[in-house]
Amino acid sequence: MKKYFLVSLLALGFLSSCSSNDDTAEPEVVDPVVEPEPEPELNRVDYPIQDFMYQAMNVYYLYKPDVDVLADDFFTDTPTYVKFLSENPVPEDFYSDVLVTNEDRFSFLTDNYVELENSFSGVSKSNGLKFSLVRFSGSDDIFGYVRYVAPNSTASASIIERGDLFTRIDGTILTINNYQMLLAQDTYTLSLASVTNSTVSETGETVELNKVEGFVENPVYIAKTLDINGTKIGYLMYNSFVSNFDGELNDAFAQFKADGITDLVLDLRYNGGGSVATAIDLTSMITGQFDGQILTKQQWNPEAQAYFESEAPESLLSRFNSTIYTGTPQEQPINSLNLNRLYVIGTGSTASASELTIIGLRPYIDVKTIGKTTVGKFQASTTLYDSNNFGRANANPNHTYAIQPLIYTYRNANDVIGPPTGIEPDFELEEDLTNLGELGNPTEPLLSLALDQILGRKSSTKRSKPRSFELLGESEMFSPTYQRMYVDKVPQIKK
Structure with missing residues (x-):
């Protein structure tokens, strides 16, 4: 009987323990359902530069048939088109990599159409030195030779003249890897040279040249x-x-x-x-x-x-x-x-x-x-602007891309x-x-x-005679109008 009594006590204790634990248990926490915020609606006005470039190329680009995305039926609705614009945030990359064919070496864009217009008018930032760049055979070193010097320029006031050669800028030997950076400077010093029997030798003379804004x-x-x-x-x-x-x-x-x-x-x-x-x-x-x-x-x-x-x-x-x-x-x-x-x-x-x-x-x-x-x-080619008819008048005042x-x-x-x-x-x-x-x-x-x-x-x-040097480029290659032929007035196309 004592044995049974002990078992009963243990059973009661177990039930009492279970009851006590159930009463004090924490209620289960259920996270509230959070509805995802809708993505903001995309608009063409949010991508004005990309939009105008696409629309202009769709109308006027000579090689439109070679660029799939320029086809009139490529985009089936506006949201798809706007999403396409949003995926190309860099105007320069969008234009050159998406809208222009790989075979086209001459179409370009500018982020400063005022500078481009000045260039078309013969106005530029220049020192007046007109030169060719030539590469030594079997070498990465290059030199320049003077074609002519523009009148009334800073170069015309120096000793440099047609036929002079230069091999260094600011003491640094010109190479195919550094010439663009060195010649882009507003002020630099040329080390002059001469050529005899296909051998270029420095003369020891130097000329400092300065570029001036608004040179005509x-x-x-x-x-x-x-x-x-x-x-x-x-x-x-x-x-x-x-x-x-x-x-x-x-x-x-x-x-x-x-x-x-x-x-x-x-x-x-x-x-x-x-x-x-x-x-x-x-x-x-x-x-x-x-x-x-x-x-x-x-x-x-x-x-x-x-x-x-x-x-x-x-x-x-x-x-x-x-x-x-x-x-x-x-x-x-x-x-x-x-x-x-x-x-x-x-x-x-x-x-x-x-x-x-x-x-x-x-x-x-x-x-x-x-x-x-x-x-x-x-x-x-022609200059197309961000306006309702791609002309200069009423161009978007918020940027200067063209x-x-x-x-x-x-x-x-x-x-x-x-x-x-x-x-x-x-x-x-x-x-x-x-x-x-x-x-x-x-x-x-x-x-x-x-x-x-x-x-x-x-x-x-x-x-x-066969050249012993390889022609690499010329001074005008740094101009936005280099080897361009353009029309000033573009006939309108109504679509």
């Missing part, structure tokens, strides 16, 4: 009439197609006309292009007897081309004209020479509007080229398209570092060769 260079570098044994021949060294100087260009032709020249040597050896309108003016100054006839025929992307053919077919044609556009109703009459032949000096730096001048004139007059093969750039895409290519009146490999010379001769000569002097090798053809004399100029 007149592209009409030399305009003179040569009188050679009674034959009057015009010589024009023209270094950029800048419409702001069309008046000065026209004045040069007025002087040629007054001098009674019978032939013209047009020196475009360093001319990388510029304004299409100025190229039309120049071809009209050289001729004059073809006023109103077709100079070039434009080819846009398929949609733009179809629109212009239907709505404004005349806008696809560039024609010889008789007046210079001055921006006012009082347009200036062009001084035309009515020539039937032309001799053009060109090199591997001759591009764009320079090539248009050659190709455009060939159906009408005999055009001979002297020098080396040109660049082969036969597409035009794009400069290629918008059309062209053929001449005989439907000849410029070769992408460049225009080959009829009479080949390369500039010789050891004998650059004086620009505009009849003995300068390239000018002398052109004069030989005009005068029918036996050439005393020796053919180019």
